[in-house]
Amino acid sequence: MTTTVITVSPYDTLARAYELMMANRIRRLPVLEGARLVGIITLSDLLEVKQSDPTHRHSLSDVAQELGHLVVSTIMRPKPICIYDVDTLGHAAELMLENKIGGLPVIDASEHVVGVLTESNIFQLLAQRWRDDNLIFSGVASRE
Numbered sequence: 001m002t003t004t005v006i007t008v009s010p011y012d013t014l015a016r017a018y019e020l021m022m023a024n025r026i027r028r029l030p031v032l033e034g035a036r037l038v039g040i041i042t043l044s045d046l047l048e049v050k051q052s053d054p055t056h057r058h059s060l061s062d063v064a065q066e067l068g069h070l071v072v073s074t075i076m077r078p079k080p081i082c083i084y085d086v087d088t089l090g091h092a093a094e095l096m097l098e099n100k101i102g103g104l105p106v107i108d109a110s111e112h113v114v115g116v117l118t119e120s121n122i123f124q125l126l127a128q129r130w131r132d133d134n135l136i137f138s139g140v141a142s143r144e
Helices: 014-024 043-050 060-069 089-099 119-138
Strands: 028-033 036-042 103-107 113-118
Touching: 014 028, 014 043, 014 060, 028 113, 036 043, 036 103, 043 060, 089 103, 089 119, 113 119
Parallel strands: none
Antiparallel strands: 028 036, 103 113
């Protein structure tokens, strides 16, 4: 999981959420009110707002201005599906598959957000294990 968690509040603008996602190359932001997890907002959610003009009559500056006037709470998904930091990776993967989502906030026993687990994290682990297994089976690891 990613332990450096970038968050927004329900009162931040959609423009702020979009800026954070672009600057940090992430696709989801937990929404916190104080220390309490109240929602999640994804890049897909923001793109749906930006695509509310199917005829593309609005300029990019108009869209940016619209995002600057709307707050996160208007489009966030309340009560996001999350996992505890003691849950298994398998449980997390099943939740993600069942709910067709690409990431989960990770909370501790006090229900504070301590990380975000994404499908990219799972793929990175899988790829690392594959590389490690190939080194062992090829005999390279035993010669070092």
